[in-house]
Amino acid sequence: MHHQKSIEVCLTPALLNLYDTKNSIVVVIDVLRATSSIVYGIDNGATAIIPVAQVDDCLAYTTRGFLLAAERNGEVVEGYDFGNSPFSYVTEKISGKTVVLTTTNGTKALHMAREQAHQVVIGSFLNLKSLCDWLREQERDVLLLCAGWKDNFNLEDTLFAGAVVSELRKDFTHFDDSCVAAEDLYLLAKDDLRGYLHKSSHSHRLAQLNIEEDVKFCLQLNICQAIPVLVGDELVLLKN
Amino acid sequence: MHHQKSIEVCLTPALLNLYDTKNSIVVVIDVLRATSSIVYGIDNGATAIIPVAQVDDCLAYTTRGFLLAAERNGEVVEGYDFGNSPFSYVTEKISGKTVVLTTTNGTKALHMAREQAHQVVIGSFLNLKSLCDWLREQERDVLLLCAGWKDNFNLEDTLFAGAVVSELRKDFTHFDDSCVAAEDLYLLAKDDLRGYLHKSSHSHRLAQLNIEEDVKFCLQLNICQAIPVLVGDELVLLKN
Numbered sequence: 176m177h178h179q180k181s182i183e184v185c186l187t188p189a190l191l192n193l194y195d196t197k198n199s200i201v202v203v204i205d206v207l208r209a210t211s212s213i214v215y216g217i218d219n220g221a222t223a224i225i226p227v228a229q230v231d232d233c234l235a236y237t238t239r240g241f242l243l244a245a246e247r248n249g250e251v252v253e254g255y256d257f258g259n260s261p262f263s264y265v266t267e268k269i270s271g272k273t274v275v276l277t278t279t280n281g282t283k284a285l286h287m288a289r290e291q292a293h294q295v296v297i298g299s300f301l302n303l304k305s306l307c308d309w310l311r312e313q314e315r316d317v318l319l320l321c322a323g324w325k326d327n328f329n330l331e332d333t334l335f336a337g338a339v340v341s342e343l344r345k346d347f348t349h350f351d352d353s354c355v356a357a358e359d360l361y362l363l364a365k366d367d368l369r370g371y372l373h374k375s376s377h378s379h380r381l382a383q384l385n386i387e388e389d390v391k392f393c394l395q396l397n398i399c400q401a402i403p404v405l406v407g408d409e410l411v412l413l414k415n
Numbered sequence: 416m417h418h419q420k421s422i423e424v425c426l427t428p429a430l431l432n433l434y435d436t437k438n439s440i441v442v443v444i445d446v447l448r449a450t451s452s453i454v455y456g457i458d459n460g461a462t463a464i465i466p467v468a469q470v471d472d473c474l475a476y477t478t479r480g481f482l483l484a485a486e487r488n489g490e491v492v493e494g495y496d497f498g499n500s501p502f503s504y505v506t507e508k509i510s511g512k513t514v515v516l517t518t519t520n521g522t523k524a525l526h527m528a529r530e531q532a533h534q535v536v537i538g539s540f541l542n543l544k545s546l547c548d549w550l551r552e553q554e555r556d557v558l559l560l561c562a563g564w565k566d567n568f569n570l571e572d573t574l575f576a577g578a579v580v581s582e583l584r585k586d587f588t589h590f591d592d593s594c595v596a597a598e599d600l601y602l603l604a605k606d607d608l609r610g611y612l613h614k615s616s617h618s619h620r621l622a623q624l625n626i627e628e629d630v631k632f633c634l635q636l637n638i639c640q641a642i643p644v645l646v647g648d649e650l651v652l653l654k655n
Contacts, residue, residue: 189430189433190430193429324592325433326430327433327592328426328592330595353567355614355615356570356573360596360600363599363603374595375592
């Protein structure tokens with residue numbers, strides 16, 4: 176008999192301790208902008224992206240010829256090569272390179288996820304379809320972990336979780352309340368994701384940071400095939 | 416100039432530490448069924464309802480002639496007068512009485528809220544309008560605290576938070592992402608709240624407990640005027 180697969184949405188890393196993920200695949204979601212940039216970077220041939228917790232942790236890697244990327248509160252940290260704008264993760268800059276990355280929310284969620292999960296992969300609108308195709312084939316429960324904003328709920332990560340639920344609904348049998356909410360919000364927003372996000376607090380924050388082009392980029396569906404997977408301390412291309 | 420009032424939704428008690436509530440009114444929400452029963456009980460003339468954390472804490476009150484109400488995992492604890500079914504909180508049983516109540520989620524949220532908040536009141540669909548009319552008149556920020564289910568998100572409390580946001584949208588100026596999500600889910604669900612909740616995990620749990628009549632009761636709008644308010648350790652009728 177087929178395994179009865181469950182899919183759940185953890186709305187913020189602060190709730191991750193409520194889930195048992197040791198046999199699950201955890202999808203880390205920080206669509207504006209960390210996980211979009213990670214997907215784009217791996218898709219563009221980056222050898223690896225190493226998520227580190229603190230800005231200072233990046234410095235340990237300076238002598239090894241790695242690119243250093245640090246973002247805090249939505250901005251590039253002074254003195255670093257770049258932050259988490261996807262436009263920094265283009266082939267010319269990144270192919271064959273290893274990037275050491277720290278971000279406000281995304282890397283924290285990644286580190287929490289790897290403590291216990293069977294496997295940790297990276298999701299974004301950019302690789303929605305290839306991610307879902309792969310999840311569909313695994314005989315594993317799935318937890319969609321929204322990085323949120325400073326441990327609290329945010330709309331954009333929830334919308335992406337809802338997109339995954341919507342895509343996988345027929346292939347999974349168990350859903351939690353967060354799945355229902357996320358999917359319904361996605362269905363409401365999907366014809367105009369950007370317009371919908373303008374209702375949110377994040378959009379005000381993002382508008383101030385002048386990253387409208389980044390947002391537009393990160394809300395594109397299925398322009399990448401790559402699924403980054405965590406192996407040891409490094410995010411690398413998942414070989415199907 | 417008018418105070419710029421903010422309204423926020425805390426989706427579970429596990430996220431309460433992210434909010435500064437010392438100048439705010441916190442509305443505790445556990446619509447299935449604790450806060451519905453509290454509103455109904457106070458509306459029906461209960462002198463006070465005392466929320467306690469543990470089932471054993473109720474026992475300290477046995478000699479004082481109080482009614483003892485204890486619910487765990489949706490069921491009345493053996494040996495107690497009643498749990499949190501609203502049908503126990505009718506005038507004949509409750510008028511002039513004090514009830515000591517412990518529930519899985521609601522009393523925990525209440526205790527957490529009172530640690531810091533300026534004022535703690537009780538919300539449910541039963542008193543939606545009178546609650547919103549009152550909140551509108553206060554020069555205070557508002558935090559809508561969903562009791563959730565064992566520290567995690569649930570749909571029914573979020574829907575009620577959304578109903579409050581929807582009602583108060585014109586009177587407040589600042590909203591967070593959770594407000595947007597809660598309001599949109601409410602607008603989606605409001606014409607058939609019960610049907611909508613049947614999509615949720617809670618409804619399966621509730622169906623097993625055979626409390627469909629309770630659910631139907633708790634989803635009625637505006638059948639009560641009372642706003643219970645926490646004064647010391649007791650929930651009593653707010654005098655406008």
